[in-house]
Amino acid sequence: MTEGNFVDYVKVYLSSGNGGKGSIHLHREKFITKGGPDGGDGGRGGHIIVRANSHLWTLYNFKYKRHFSAGHGENGSKNRSSGAKGQDVLIEVPVGTIIKDLNGDTLFEFIEDRQESIVLEGGLGGRGNWHFKSPIRQTPRYAQPGKKGKLLDVIFELKVIADVGLVGHPNVGKSTLLASITDAKPKIADYEFTTLKPNIGIVPYHDFRSFIMADIPGIIEGASSGKGLGHYFLRHIERNSILLFMIPSDTNDLKKEFEVLISELKEYNSELLDKDFAVALTKCDLLDHELIDEYEREMKLIFKNIPFFMISSISAIGLNKLKDGLWKLLNN
Helix, strand or coil: CCHHHCCCEEEEEEECCCCCCCCCCECCECCECCCCECCCCCCCCCCEEEEEECCCCCCHHHCCCCEEECCCCCCCECCCECCCCCCCEEEEEECCEEEECCCCCEEEEECCCCCEEEEECCCCCCCCHHHHCCCCCCCCCCCCCCCCCCEEEEEEEECCCEEEEEECCCCCCHHHHHHHHCCCCCCCCCCCCCCCCCEEEEEECHHHCEEEEEECCCCCCCHHHCCCCHHHHHHHHCCEEEEEEEEECCCCCHHHHHHHHHHHHHHHCHHHHHCEEEEEEECHHHCCHHHHHHHHHHHHHHHCCCCEEECECCCCECHHHHHHHHHHHHHC
16 A cells, blocks of 8 residues: 555544425315324434454545545334335444544544444424324324534544554664565665655565554654654554564664653553563665674563564565564464
8 A cells, every 4th residue: 555545534524314304284084074183203314334444544535535424314204104214324443443433532442344324314303283183182283393403524544454563763673574575666765755645564474474564754852742644653653562672783782772662652642561572673685694693682582482584675684583573473
């Protein structure tokens, strides 16, 4: 999926249908001149319904269509005939979509395929005059009007759902790794914040198995306070099963770089630290055998119980071991 097609934040305008009017009708037929009230009920207005679809990956469809209006209910008629209900509008969104009001409060959250909710109910149809018949008032000549539909402006926000999320500072090789082991075509360049929106790819594995990997915009110190891409980046991390921390081999301080990443996640949402972690030391094609051995000893001391891998996306060093390790983590 190209970056330009990945839309993860849109404002949408919803309008449910009006309810139909109840009928004011008195029954008439040959030999029955005073048959009494028989006005039917109005049909309800159409609902706005949202359903999650696991085959969708982006909110791109809402880039050009943001207004959705359900149909109005029809009026009731004679012989207690109810009006037809207004046509519902079904909106499909990717799994991982959150619907918020304009104040930022979460209204609905779609985390499973085929999950469905009525986001905006249509107006109720009015009751026909036959409902109001009584011994005192045997020929009521009034009925209820239908209730008006509702208007609601909401925000659709997509948090990427992937098996593995790539976490790291800008320009550490996240996009290069994704391009190397999937068919994704992320933008790759030698400057920071090349990736401005998440890229998603499917990693093929043995026996026709696969898992999903997400390349997420780079994190910098202070991101939890909004610096850089800030919260835009961090909200995508919440919906990844495993976080793969990527640290370049040319870093000045391996331990400090990892601690900065952990600190920003903790400041944003401490629950992120409950996820499974793995660490990949990238650009290992720049190292000789002596440096590789030295880094391996250092990583064992720093990461202890955290799986780590030494890779080069350009030279394909360690990529098979990385896929094996990630698959093992996912299935544990």
